[in-house]
Amino acid sequence: MKKLMRIVLGALALLLLTPAGARAEELDVNAYIFGHISDAYEWHITTVGGHHISIPLPIIVRSKTTGWHAFSSSHLAHGEPWDGFTYDENGKVAEIQPDGTLVRPLDLSFTKNALGLLINGLILILLVLGTARWYRRHDGLKEAPRGLPGVMEMIIMMIEDDVIKPCVGEDYRRYSPYLLTAFFFILINNLMGIFPFFPGGANTTGNIAVTFCMAIFTFLAVNLFGNKHYWKDILWPEVPTWLKVPLPLMPLIEIIGMFTKPFSLMVRLFANMLAGHIMLLGVIAVVFLTAELGAALNGGLGVLSVVFGVFMDVLELLVSFIQAYVFTMLSSVFIGMSRQHPQHE
Numbered sequence: 001m002k003k004l005m006r007i008v009l010g011a012l013a014l015l016l017l018t019p020a021g022a023r024a025e026e027l028d029v030n031a032y033i034f035g036h037i038s039d040a041y042e043w044h045i046t047t048v049g050g051h052h053i054s055i056p057l058p059i060i061v062r063s064k065t066t067g068w069h070a071f072s073s074s075h076l077a078h079g080e081p082w083d084g085f086t087y088d089e090n091g092k093v094a095e096i097q098p099d100g101t102l103v104r105p106l107d108l109s110f111t112k113n114a115l116g117l118l119i120n121g122l123i124l125i126l127l128v129l130g131t132a133r134w135y136r137r138h139d140g141l142k143e144a145p146r147g148l149p150g151v152m153e154m155i156i157m158m159i160e161d162d163v164i165k166p167c168v169g170e171d172y173r174r175y176s177p178y179l180l181t182a183f184f185f186i187l188i189n190n191l192m193g194i195f196p197f198f199p200g201g202a203n204t205t206g207n208i209a210v211t212f213c214m215a216i217f218t219f220l221a222v223n224l225f226g227n228k229h230y231w232k233d234i235l236w237p238e239v240p241t242w243l244k245v246p247l248p249l250m251p252l253i254e255i256i257g258m259f260t261k262p263f264s265l266m267v268r269l270f271a272n273m274l275a276g277h278i279m280l281l282g283v284i285a286v287v288f289l290t291a292e293l294g295a296a297l298n299g300g301l302g303v304l305s306v307v308f309g310v311f312m313d314v315l316e317l318l319v320s321f322i323q324a325y326v327f328t329m330l331s332s333v334f335i336g337m338s339r340q341h342p343q344h345e
Helices: 002-017 029-037 112-137 147-168 176-194 208-224 228-235 249-289 295-337
Strands: 042-048 051-056 058-063 067-072 085-087 093-096
Touching (some): 042 112, 112 208, 147 295, 176 208, 176 249, 176 295
């Protein structure tokens, strides 16, 4: 509570001591919010004295006329064309044609989200290897792990015993490696997404391409390893014959359901994390949007935005865990449905 009060009082002092002219700059809310949640060809760290400090990332594109090109995004940082390429109105790399039009090339650039995924994947590997190293050096039956290994063991046992085992069924060990990896991968990406400083801040799980890939993995685990009873329930379910022949109504509904389940996984994770980022950025933007209303009103609303921002940050920590938990639970349920056996009275 004391720490929170210090944060609030510090924010209030900063707002009141900042000259009104310095805070009266008009804020483009759309550019501010979408600049943080969108992917980019560079990783913006901070701004000092009007100078942007960023990490340039490699741009790799293939033109239909001139072939492959690879160069640093710093060449396009100031909006000037370079080597026949520039940014279009959507902030994507485009090739300048002889008539002045812009054409999107094949873009395989190493973007901010790609770097964020690699960093978060490395963090996951280090966590797993650090835990495995402890168990190689100690007897887990005689000595209880502490610190990081203890936290990892607690979470792994909770997810496996309370989620994977009851949802998947007898052969749950076959799917535990994937489901546990998915849980920790989503959790780390969620937490790093709300961490405001480098290497955090990349909106990876708020990117639908990332959640699409995660949903595809679950889709493959369900349908490639589903047993014959699972496929029988889809192609020839136990319903009245007139619902299957001559019009295959129920099989068609079941086949559509095969795709709606991973689709729901994709949209749920993407929408919840993206909405959380937008709400948090919107709360912070209140400080700057009220700069022209006077020091007293700006200071009061600034304190409220700081308090509510701290509350939103704590709430996002909970949401990060819940979304990883829900994705793992639903994936386990879908896999368990594909492994069911017929029940006889």
